[in-house]
Amino acid sequence: MAAKAPAGAGAITVRTGRYFLCPKARCILLNDRQFHAVSLSGGKDSTAMLLLMIERGMPIDMVLTADTGMEFPEMYEHLDKLDRYLYQERGIHLTTLRHPKGFEWLMFEEPKQKASSIENRTKLGVSLNGNGWPGVKVRWCTGQLKTHLISKEVNRLKGEYQAIHYVGIAADEPKRIKNERYPLVEWGITEKEALQICYDRGYDWGGLYEIYHRCSCWCCPLQRIDELRKLRQHHPELWARLMEMDKRALAQFGHNPLGQFKQNWTVEALERRFAMEESQISVFDFIEKENLMKKKEFDSRAAEDVADMIRGVSPKNILLSFGDKPAKPLEEYVKDQKKENTSRKKHRNDMER
Numbered sequence: 001m002a003a004k005a006p007a008g009a010g011a012i013t014v015r016t017g018r019y020f021l022c023p024k025a026r027c028i029l030l031n032d033r034q035f036h037a038v039s040l041s042g043g044k045d046s047t048a049m050l051l052l053m054i055e056r057g058m059p060i061d062m063v064l065t066a067d068t069g070m071e072f073p074e075m076y077e078h079l080d081k082l083d084r085y086l087y088q089e090r091g092i093h094l095t096t097l098r099h100p101k102g103f104e105w106l107m108f109e110e111p112k113q114k115a116s117s118i119e120n121r122t123k124l125g126v127s128l129n130g131n132g133w134p135g136v137k138v139r140w141c142t143g144q145l146k147t148h149l150i151s152k153e154v155n156r157l158k159g160e161y162q163a164i165h166y167v168g169i170a171a172d173e174p175k176r177i178k179n180e181r182y183p184l185v186e187w188g189i190t191e192k193e194a195l196q197i198c199y200d201r202g203y204d205w206g207g208l209y210e211i212y213h214r215c216s217c218w219c220c221p222l223q224r225i226d227e228l229r230k231l232r233q234h235h236p237e238l239w240a241r242l243m244e245m246d247k248r249a250l251a252q253f254g255h256n257p258l259g260q261f262k263q264n265w266t267v268e269a270l271e272r273r274f275a276m277e278e279s280q281i282s283v284f285d286f287i288e289k290e291n292l293m294k295k296k297e298f299d300s301r302a303a304e305d306v307a308d309m310i311r312g313v314s315p316k317n318i319l320l321s322f323g324d325k326p327a328k329p330l331e332e333y334v335k336d337q338k339k340e341n342t343s344r345k346k347h348r349n350d351m352e353r
């Protein structure tokens, strides 16, 4: 979705006012009012903000989004859907900003320019091209593929048109507030409410938020192991691409922070771990099912015997004993059963974590 001028762009009337688009000069001349630029990451907060701004008749002149090229396919579908809605309601398209060469070029091919970095890499015998996997300390991707692109454009708009910049931060994330406009904060809308606002209007990201906690780059090494486990399960084609990228990174940079996906994990090692966990879970499931069946048989036989024995006896005087186990009051037996069930459930949850 590159930035497109609506067909026959000359003078366009939109619900909130009138502006003139000059496609050649790639600039917008405003008629006596401020310019309103909205940042859209595509996540739940910025989506809810955009949907509500449209619904509430707020002025919108440009909606900026940065594409890393590594978003989930469902995210691209979501952005297409939003783009159609925005065009239908306001006659403008999303303005998509992209690094000219993209994530993988930056990761593997960008030639190093700084003398100190060339010197360091030469000493360590590491490739002079590419930034390697992003890390906590060196998140080159966020800057080069998102924030620099957006802030450069926003600064240009602010400089040329005193633009107001709208950012989708929810009311329960006050630490992220800086010096822009935050409609969700102004309206007191939390992250949870933002997601519901999107769902209520039919924007569900094809179920992405039901699976993952976060919906940014699928290849991000900073995501939690549990998210990667889900990636393998729900997006095997992306998991296969991630394995390829990791092999290439290891071959080019070796086992160091540039070449290794996570500090203690290569993607291949994670693949082995997940596969092993999967087989353990299926063995566990099998054993548990077997035990459950035996237990059911045992329980139904035991129940019949007990029913005969206790007929007419006061519950206080009922003691139960199974096999060679010591006799217990009925009440205690019931409590133990409950405890056993809870600990079995906990064990199962631990295995799945």
Ligand code: SF4
Residues within 6 Å of the ligand: 068, 134, 139, 141, 142, 145, 146, 216, 217, 219, 220, 221, 222
């Ligand atoms: S989500 Fe991860 S990989 Fe993507 S830009 Fe952010 S830090 Fe980089």
